[in-house]
Amino acid sequence: MLRIAPTFSVATPATLDEALALLARHRGEAALVAGGTDFVPNLKHGLHAPRIVIGLGGIAALRGIExxxxxxxxxxxxxxHELATHPEVAALLPSLSQAAGQIAGPQLRRMGTLGGNVCLDTRCVYINQSESWRSALGxxxxxxxxxxxxxxTGKKCVAAASNDSAPVxxxxxxxxxxxxxNGLRSLPLEEFYVNDGARNTVLxxxxxxxxxxVPRPGATRRMAFEKLRLRxxxxxxxxxxxxxxxLDSAGVLSRPELVVGAIxxxxxxxxxxPEGLLDAALVDAIAQKAFDAVRPxxxxxxxxxxRREMVPVLVRRAFAASRSSPEVS
Ligand SMILES: Cc1cc2nc3c(=O)[nH]c(=O)nc-3n(C[C@H](O)[C@H](O)[C@H](O)COP(=O)(O)OP(=O)(O)OC[C@H]3O[C@@H](n4cnc5c(N)ncnc54)[C@H](O)[C@@H]3O)c2cc1C
Ligand code: SF4
Known part of the structure; x- marks a missing residue:
């Protein structure tokens, strides 16, 4: 008989405490699922074999934008989908809204969640394959x-962080x-990720x-998200x-942040x-820095x-998009 996924039981806790108790009781054998848009394909590929799957969808405390x-x-x-279409998110955090709107396709955006995207497993052409494909390659x-x-010759997995929300x-x-x-711990998202594609978060x-x-950006903050994909x-x-x-009223750029993902x-x-007057030379200098730093x-x-040649192209597009987007207020 062909089995497309391992056998497991499903729990649907209504509170965070219930979910934590289930995780503690089934330590090492449980998996969390939110929208399931990445978890389920990975399950079918045999990348996980949990004994129990804990659905988070019923936990009200995990909902809402404040x-x-x-x-x-x-x-x-x-x-x-909510993130991509929320008018206040678009006004205040346009790059996040842009990134959410480019995640997967419409059906998947209606199933997928922010938490699932932030915790998304890394991807690699050699791992996101069926069990028989992977076994044929050893x-x-x-x-x-x-x-x-x-x-x-490497001793560490270098599969790519492929979540569009992460760089933004x-x-x-x-x-x-x-x-x-042990309760709540908070950390900068940058520290949540580690450089090991086998398990790239500290969760x-x-x-x-x-x-x-997300800290509320000031009125002078500009931002944009750009993405390269086949379709x-x-x-x-x-x-x-x-x-x-x-960007101040004299056109001077300061406190720049540039984060590149999927590499x-x-x-x-x-x-x-570099900082200074935002002109073509400054954009070129930042684009060159990005090109030098990124080796797909x-x-x-x-x-x-x-992919590498496209890095400076995306930097220029991001500057163009950020300058045409409305000022945040
Ligand atoms: C065809 C296709 C195209 C896709 N394209 C894109 C794309 O362009 N960009 C992109 O970023 N993603 C893409 N995805 C992946 C996926 O759809 C999205 O990343 C989505 O946001 C994942 O959310 P989810 O709720 O479905 O996650 P799930 O699949 O439910 O979970 C993903 C992972 O996060 C963990 N998790 C979920 N919630 C929590 C939580 N609260 N706490 C701890 N762990 C948690 C799960 O255990 C699992 O390991 C694509 C998927 C498919 C199938
Ligand atoms: S170890 Fe990681 S990067 Fe290397 S082939 Fe496997 S999934 Fe890909």
Missing amino acids: FGPTEVSLGALVGI YCLKKDGDTCHVTV LISLGAQVDLVGP AEDEILTRVR GAIDFPLLNLALAYD AARPRRVRPL LTNINADVDW
């Missing part, structure tokens, strides 16, 4: 094997709230991501990039970046030289 005086607090269960370091087909949220200085048996197996908190209607990023900076196990912050690998099925 606009506070100093920050915007986004529940882990906020839908990608598996790889990330699961069941001892070789990385990308680096060949890092560029905006977001913090994540993680709740576990412990008994923790749940509850909220993402504009659905695909994962071959490269993504988030830009944010302050390595965690998004890369390009720094230091063969972890994604697209030409590495083309």
